[in-house]
Amino acid sequence: MKQLLLFLLLASSLFAKLNVTVAYPYIQEITKSIAQDRVKITSLAKGNWDPHFVVPKPSLVAYLRNSDLLILNGASLEIGWLNPLVKSANNPAIQKNAKGYLDLSHYIKLQDIPKSTDRSMGHVHAEGNPHFILDPHNVIKLGKVIMLKLALLDPKNQTFYQKNYAKFKAHWQQKLKALDKKMGKCRGMMVVQYHELFNYFLRRYSIQSIDNIEPLAGVSPNPKHTLKIIQEIKSNDVKLILQDVYHEHKTSKYIAQKTGVKVVDLPHDVGAMRGTGSLDKFYDKLVGQVCR
Amino acid sequence: MQKIWMLSVATATLLSAQEIDTNSLQEQLDNEKVMTTTQSGFMPDISLIVDVGYTKESLDFDDEHLEIPGLVHGGGDMHEGHSHTQLAGNDGFDLNYAELSIGASVDNYFDLMSVFHITEDDIEIEEAYATTTSLPYHLKAKIGKFKSDFGYLNAKHAHNYNFVESPLIYQALLGDHGINEKGIQLQYIIPSSIYMMAGVEMLRGENEQSFGTDGFLDVEDVSQPSLWLGYLKTSFEIAEGTLLAGVSIAQGESRIDHLEDEEGPHAFAGDTTLYGVDFVYKRYFSANNAITWQNEYIYRELDGSQYKLDNSSILLTKKQAGFYSELIYQHDKNYRAGVRYSAITQNDVLANGMDKDMTDDIAVTSAMIEYNFSEYSRLRLQYNHNGSLYNEDGIKNNKDEILLQFNYSIGAHGAHSF
Numbered sequence: 223m224k225q226l227l228l229f230l231l232l233a234s235s236l237f238a239k240l241n242v243t244v245a246y247p248y249i250q251e252i253t254k255s256i257a258q259d260r261v262k263i264t265s266l267a268k269g270n271w272d273p274h275f276v277v278p279k280p281s282l283v284a285y286l287r288n289s290d291l292l293i294l295n296g297a298s299l300e301i302g303w304l305n306p307l308v309k310s311a312n313n314p315a316i317q318k319n320a321k322g323y324l325d326l327s328h329y330i331k332l333q334d335i336p337k338s339t340d341r342s343m344g345h346v347h348a349e350g351n352p353h354f355i356l357d358p359h360n361v362i363k364l365g366k367v368i369m370l371k372l373a374l375l376d377p378k379n380q381t382f383y384q385k386n387y388a389k390f391k392a393h394w395q396q397k398l399k400a401l402d403k404k405m406g407k408c409r410g411m412m413v414v415q416y417h418e419l420f421n422y423f424l425r426r427y428s429i430q431s432i433d434n435i436e437p438l439a440g441v442s443p444n445p446k447h448t449l450k451i452i453q454e455i456k457s458n459d460v461k462l463i464l465q466d467v468y469h470e471h472k473t474s475k476y477i478a479q480k481t482g483v484k485v486v487d488l489p490h491d492v493g494a495m496r497g498t499g500s501l502d503k504f505y506d507k508l509v510g511q512v513c514r
Numbered sequence: 515m516q517k518i519w520m521l522s523v524a525t526a527t528l529l530s531a532q533e534i535d536t537n538s539l540q541e542q543l544d545n546e547k548v549m550t551t552t553q554s555g556f557m558p559d560i561s562l563i564v565d566v567g568y569t570k571e572s573l574d575f576d577d578e579h580l581e582i583p584g585l586v587h588g589g590g591d592m593h594e595g596h597s598h599t600q601l602a603g604n605d606g607f608d609l610n611y612a613e614l615s616i617g618a619s620v621d622n623y624f625d626l627m628s629v630f631h632i633t634e635d636d637i638e639i640e641e642a643y644a645t646t647t648s649l650p651y652h653l654k655a656k657i658g659k660f661k662s663d664f665g666y667l668n669a670k671h672a673h674n675y676n677f678v679e680s681p682l683i684y685q686a687l688l689g690d691h692g693i694n695e696k697g698i699q700l701q702y703i704i705p706s707s708i709y710m711m712a713g714v715e716m717l718r719g720e721n722e723q724s725f726g727t728d729g730f731l732d733v734e735d736v737s738q739p740s741l742w743l744g745y746l747k748t749s750f751e752i753a754e755g756t757l758l759a760g761v762s763i764a765q766g767e768s769r770i771d772h773l774e775d776e777e778g779p780h781a782f783a784g785d786t787t788l789y790g791v792d793f794v795y796k797r798y799f800s801a802n803n804a805i806t807w808q809n810e811y812i813y814r815e816l817d818g819s820q821y822k823l824d825n826s827s828i829l830l831t832k833k834q835a836g837f838y839s840e841l842i843y844q845h846d847k848n849y850r851a852g853v854r855y856s857a858i859t860q861n862d863v864l865a866n867g868m869d870k871d872m873t874d875d876i877a878v879t880s881a882m883i884e885y886n887f888s889e890y891s892r893l894r895l896q897y898n899h900n901g902s903l904y905n906e907d908g909i910k911n912n913k914d915e916i917l918l919q920f921n922y923s924i925g926a927h928g929a930h931s932f
Binding site for chain 1: 701
């Protein structure tokens, strides 16, 4: 009888799946590649939402309550919404700096770190630009970090996670070569973007963003600044206006009309627009839209 | 016996093997870390909000003595040494308030939050509490002075309201500060696939409109803790939007002392129960385009004795209820507009069993439009048609007012909840 009980206990601990909650769909995709069906994954935000302003729905608390691991982008991208949810989940496992709390931004070399911060500069992040997922070269590193965290929390599946990570790494090494090759012919191109959302991508491929449609981070466009952009486009060889899915499209359309420069919609996360359902497709779309 | 020995040795070896593994994994993970800019180490989050207003009001007829019958009387109540928004006579520019908040983690067991409500010549500790971060069983406790989670609006700060002031039903039953008390709170997230939270609070019960603690004449102080609360909240997705709904109850002893009033001094001692129902529905069409429909209904039953200065008393029972409903449309990042209707639906006051025939024709209608320059600064224009005021002869005195409100926030102010 005792042995049966012991066996059942052991068995249930073997089959208990780790509950993982992630902030954004791209984290869900990477985690899924490493853990496959051995963990239960929920993403709090959807890919077509503004990542800065996710609605802190209490229904999301229900997921966080039962989570063993919370993986977030970090660098203050979630500053406007995640903290009250985590606090009200009454779950010590995923509180800041607890074992089940993984802030991905701590593992990436951030860019655009401001020398000083002041609100008159708009919505700047003191830690640096948080949109590092736009550089496909960060994917392997993120996969490794997530693999290590999963292995730490769920040692019985450690070899499984390591094996999947090895496959993931091999796949992305190939994929990066293909992406880099495609982007090669667009080096030195000049563009204008709406928000400093694509900087990591643009820098990776030596594309020059000469200005942003919003005058300051998080501040809506104004006529004076829009006219300045039109002038800048006319006096430089700007090829594209990069528009994201969640900001208004009126201003970029107006600028396009005045300058004849094309507007392209770019995804900022997996699922941001049609044809970006996986991590591979997300980068394919990004590359395809910018460099045809 | 031997079997058990062998098993335990095997387990121990397995566990220690895992231990080593875990250590090396943690080391590997730490090695992946990139050192970024050093954050200002032990600096707590500090923020300051400043709220400036301009009011232009007009009444049907001039009268200094206005009241909301059976609910609020006397213009410009003084309490704890500071004056509150008067029922009338607020024309001109005013510094509504400044709110200073300071918060940080205490250690790995507690977070500390404090909010100072500052008016021109007074500073009050509006909130100062610790919350637990590591209680087991999905529990969380709050200790100190805090805004109760009764209803929906009660826990919110004034800068987070959709209108300049709290709705009529809150002002009438709970005053300007709502249930803002010293005590403890315990909340539990119920295991379920949908959000369900149950909470209880044990409080001092000093609210000047419905509770109060200090005795008067021959009436003794209330026994502590005097005010008990309980509530249940749930939230789920419905029609592509999110619904947050709750029921609340608050029960406590009352000592409401108006013996120093110039006209008709009186005081009340007894028991009061509040029942609240709230539901908020929000639907987002995009990140900055949304509608919010917010509703609360509160019922109050007050039962006890009313005293006069000569210590004579009569039995007094009040059964009063009211609600507010507000609809807010957020057009984009900058513009929001909304309307609110708040009314008293029941106003039964019984003195020695005799119905005093109080009017329940009491309502306020408001409309507002706001422009948000950024997340940190806002200009709001509001119009109120206030049909809640009566003179001493029971004649209604309508008040129309235009309010302009400037609200600024600096520093690190935590994100707001739903």
